[in-house]
Amino acid sequence: MRTPTKISPLRQRMIEDMVARNLVQGTQRGHIAACKLFAAYLGRSPETATPDDVRKFQLHLIASGKSIHNRNRIMTGVKFLLKVTMRRHDLAAEIYHLREPQKIAVVLAPDEVERVIGHAPGMKARVMLSIGYGCGLRGGEVTRLRVRDIDREQHIIRVEWSKARGRRTAT
Template sequence: MTIQHPTPTTPLRARMMADMSARNLGPASQTSHLRACKRFATWLGRSPEAASPDDVKHFQQHLIESGTSICTRNQTMTGVKFLFRVTLRRHDLVAEVFHLKEPVKVPLVLSRNEIKRILAMAPGLKARVMLSLAYGCGLRAGEVVRLRVGDIDGDQNIIRIEQSKGRKDRNVMLPADILSLLRAWWTERPTGQDAGVPGPDRVLFPGYRGKHLSARQISRLFKQAAKAAGITKPVTLHTLRHSFATHLLERGVDIRVIQVLLGHSKLTTTARYASVATGMISAVESPLDDLTGAKRRKGRKGAS
């Protein structure tokens, strides 16, 4: 799939876009790669075709010294590496590209009470339904806004997520409360802009001209609700997805089931939620209890 870009298309840019389309890279990856190469070309001051191995070394040093985050730095070099390896066939330049190890961070998770407050303060029914889907089904922002009528299967109590991250389909559960909210929203949903669209293809949360809302718009609604709920933690909409996975883990849901619900390719990605499942962590009995007899004293009435 080729995406449109406002930047003038040079022959090299056109070649790279063709290479990315031939390899079936998604729109987000194409945009990221092109942005990375534009940044490199701007720094270089000439066409990347004329780059030397020393230029690649110095550019990476520039990214580090300019305060670019490790995540952004690695993402930039991934795009530049694609240009070197695939489009330019410059393996001498590829050899100079390296990635930095990102620090392992524990995902921020909200308590059930905090999430309840956020949902209660959602600015309107539409926002409440979308935020409930994000937490109750563990959906990403883009997955929520792209939902169509045909994705909701009330008979089997599932929601079908089509071609999400990694171009994968998956099914998630459809809680009864969310189904009720969806039905209530459908009666209030604005009509007219998509009157000619077949029922199953109609988006649930239309924006401009009947198209779905953007991920940025739902993120703004979340921020508004979180502020109204008095949440001072540095949360994002994705925090609801983290909380969904952690709360399922604390309830004893098998981690492999959670992996499928989240759409993770690797179990190790899902396993990180064990580090923030405070209910599970606090319930673990320390081996020190066996030495001190603390376990037995816990059961004694009035024991301190």
């Protein structure tokens, strides 16, 4: 059985701020882990951080080979600590986020599409693959399609339950 560890007042205040803002447990864990990394890098409490410390920490994350996604995630947790918990807007202003390069979708050649669809185990799977690829639907959207979602006169498919439970149409 683990013995309870003493939580610093700063960490306790951060936890209270996250709970007050109704952040989910996973987000809270991520923010706390990010702040632990920042404190470990500093070798002291984040309360003593300077703008130069924040800048150097971001450069440290780059040098350590962290992906853009991970750097942004870590800095979001640190920004919460600085801006919300510590109310140090001057330090939070030093944090920057990078846009991840957009990935280009792989477009198959017509003969490759035919081969993929030809390997489907049955007619139902071939139809689902054809509709999914031809209309640019996600797998989950194809599996939730109903006959009433297809408007043959207007040549559109209504996707009632797309990603994040939104609605969209495909032609």
